[in-house]
Amino acid sequence: MLVSTRGRYAIRIVLELSSREKGERVSLSELSKKQEISLKYAETIVALLVKAGLLDGQRGKRGGYRLTRDANEISVGEILIITEDSLSPVACLDCKPNQCERASSCKTLPMWEKLDDLIKSYLFSITIADLN
Amino acid sequence: MLVSTRGRYAIRIVLELSSREKGERVSLSELSKKQEISLKYAETIVALLVKAGLLDGQRGKRGGYRLTRDANEISVGEILIITEDSLSPVACLDCKPNQCERASSCKTLPMWEKLDDLIKSYLFSITIADLN
């Protein structure tokens, strides 16, 4: 599995936010209800997005989250890089510079690199605006 | 991670076999030494390939494994489908017909389907002969 629930939920939360009026703050309890994600789990996911600067949260009454950018400037790939530990199709690609001992003579490495490229360029080419 | 060690080791074992004379039987102890894979682990992997009909094994002295097909007729994707539980990038795609409750209204599903297509057509387009 390349993309876990964390990443998928993150996309859906951002998607939900992008469907609201620009700048409007939405509470997580509302977001999680709409998207049928447990509030507590959603908290841990949203925390990552805030830390990465993609969302901005405000506490207190009438608080909530909103996007810091327009939906057409947020790519799916970006969200996944933030929420998933790795997007690579194989472990050999994860440590840079490539640490795999076999790398120099490995006959399959070029294939994995191409696949990685294929996947990432696709995911980075799609924006949240494209999905809505 | 899309592809685990099981799948990667399987590819390397088939690759090693394909570099031998056609029809020659090679023992797993030799294969595993060459590819630096533990014999015991390799056994479990090779068992899958035999069951799928890709390899054919013979016991006893001078026994071993050999490919049942030419290397240019074996695709990487085929090996991975056999050895990995799933090649799909997301769980939503794994059960057919699609079981995810959100499927009908899901805004991201088409994206995952395209990605899945992209990945699979790439992996099925590469043969073992291409790699050697």
Added chain:
DNA sequence: CATTTTCCTACCTTGTCAATAGGTTGGAAA
């Protein structure tokens, strides 16, 4: 018969995924 090699079944250890739980801090409205 002894050796080699595949084949079969079960087990183990580690780590990640997915989710929960409980509390603390900050802000706004009443």
Added chain:
DNA sequence: TTTCCAACCTATTGACAAGGTAGGAAAATG
């Protein structure tokens, strides 16, 4: 200024898969 709301922070849990071991049984050969 009190009250409430909502974000924030820090564990902890249960389930499951990844990755690998272990021991032996069955077949083929010489």
